[in-house]
Amino acid sequence: MSRVFNFSAGPSMLPESVLNRAAAEMLDYNGSGQSVMEMSHRSKVYEEIIFGAQRLLREVMGIPSNYKILFVQGGASLQFAAIPLNILTGSGKADYVVTGQFATKAYQEAQKYGDIKLVATSKAQTFSVIPTLDPAAFTPDADYFYICHNNTIFGTRWPNLPQTGDVPLVADISSSFLSEPMDVSKFGILFGGAQKNVAPAGLTVVIVREDLIGKARKDIPTVMDYKQIADNDSMYNTPPCWSIYICKLVLEWIQQLGGLTVLKQQNDHKAKLLYDFIDASAMFTNPVAPACRSIMNVTFVAGSDALNDLFVKEAAAAGFVNIKGHRSVGGMRASIYNAMPVEGVEALVEFMRAFESRNS
Numbered sequence: 400m401s402r403v404f405n406f407s408a409g410p411s412m413l414p415e416s417v418l419n420r421a422a423a424e425m426l427d428y429n430g431s432g433q434s435v436m437e438m439s440h441r442s443k444v445y446e447e448i449i450f451g452a453q454r455l456l457r458e459v460m461g462i463p464s465n466y467k468i469l470f471v472q473g474g475a476s477l478q479f480a481a482i483p484l485n486i487l488t489g490s491g492k493a494d495y496v497v498t499g500q501f502a503t504k505a506y507q508e509a510q511k512y513g514d515i516k517l518v519a520t521s522k523a524q525t526f527s528v529i530p531t532l533d534p535a536a537f538t539p540d541a542d543y544f545y546i547c548h549n550n551t552i553f554g555t556r557w558p559n560l561p562q563t564g565d566v567p568l569v570a571d572i573s574s575s576f577l578s579e580p581m582d583v584s585k586f587g588i589l590f591g592g593a594q595k596n597v598a599p600a601g602l603t604v605v606i607v608r609e610d611l612i613g614k615a616r617k618d619i620p621t622v623m624d625y626k627q628i629a630d631n632d633s634m635y636n637t638p639p640c641w642s643i644y645i646c647k648l649v650l651e652w653i654q655q656l657g658g659l660t661v662l663k664q665q666n667d668h669k670a671k672l673l674y675d676f677i678d679a680s681a682m683f684t685n686p687v688a689p690a691c692r693s694i695m696n697v698t699f700v701a702g703s704d705a706l707n708d709l710f711v712k713e714a715a716a717a718g719f720v721n722i723k724g725h726r727s728v729g730g731m732r733a734s735i736y737n738a739m740p741v742e743g744v745e746a747l748v749e750f751m752r753a754f755e756s757r758n759s
């Protein structure tokens with residue numbers, strides 16, 4: 400068996416020990432005589448998995464007791480509508496900062512449901528920075544203030560959170576989930592698709608402060624209503640059982656490593672290896688303002704379209720796969736989520752060094 404270094408932005412690498420454990424338990428989970436893929440979500444044995452995953456997530460992220468953890472489906476994209484449907488019900492106003500493609504989608508979706516203000520955008524800088532905010536532009540009576548914490552396509556991350564006072568801060572953390580410690584109490588809602596850093600596709604996690612539950616519009620679809628989901632322990636309907644099980648194994652792996660502080664050190668180290676090499680290189684460049692650089696998605700270009708294409712092709716042949724940038728921006732992107740070992744990043748840097756000397 401030979402495994403590649405997979406730099407995909409998502410779905411992406413999972414820890415090998417988690418995959419091995421899932422393989423070992425595939426036909427007979429914990430003496431139940433069934434695979435997790437086959438079992439009823441209402442069974443005792445499955446309850447231990449879903450509640451275990453929620454308990455572990457609370458421990459690992461330090462989620463305060465006045466927040467609920469919801470396991471839902473529909474991807475992060477469904478939350479672009481679910482958030483306004485659930486909480487855009489006071490003044491009917493919300494503030495959005497548009498820092499990339501997913502923030503744009505969220506902003507557009509929310510406009511269907513209320514009075515949405517674009518507080519700032521870095522579109523004119525091709526999303527290569529997180530914009531500086533003018534608090535005077537914030538809507539004082541907004542129902543919430545929305546950001547995308549890590550911009551997967553453009554490789555940026557918020558260096559500091561906006562100070563929104565009593566207005567709940569809502570953040571899409573799809574691509575920074577579990578990559579570093581986060582003070583959950585600073586947010587009203589945190590949400591993300593699991594397929595970047597937490598589990599296989601199919602699971603979306605919503606962490607929501609209790610006072611924001613129960614405010615939904617009357618015409619909200621029941622499966623999107625946070626109150627229905629919370630009251631039914633994320634089992635109003637069938638949850639994504641398998642993905643939740645892998646999420647639990649990933650959380651156990653994180654705990655064994657020493658938690659999010661240790662992961663953050665590893666992630667900073669991996670990102671620094673790449674950025675330091677790129678900054679010193681005469682061929683490769685990264686367009687992102689250093690303070691705003693993502694530690695999960697590192698974008699770079701080689702100087703010409705021909706060199707970019709050659710790089711992607713030769714990298715794939717050498718076992719560095721899915722390193723092509725998003726179709727909307729081109730170039731390259733190395734997504735280095737938690738499960739990417741430091742050896743993978745070191746090997747990529749060596750490959751880039753050799754590529755540069757061959758081609759200059």
Ligand SMILES: *Cc1c(COP(=O)(O)O)cnc(C)c1O
Pocket residue numbers: 409473474475476477501547549550551571572573574592593595
């Ligand atoms: C991948 C991604 C999404 C879209 O997630 P889906 O689960 O495919 O809907 C949204 N936001 C961010 C930041 C992402 O990285």
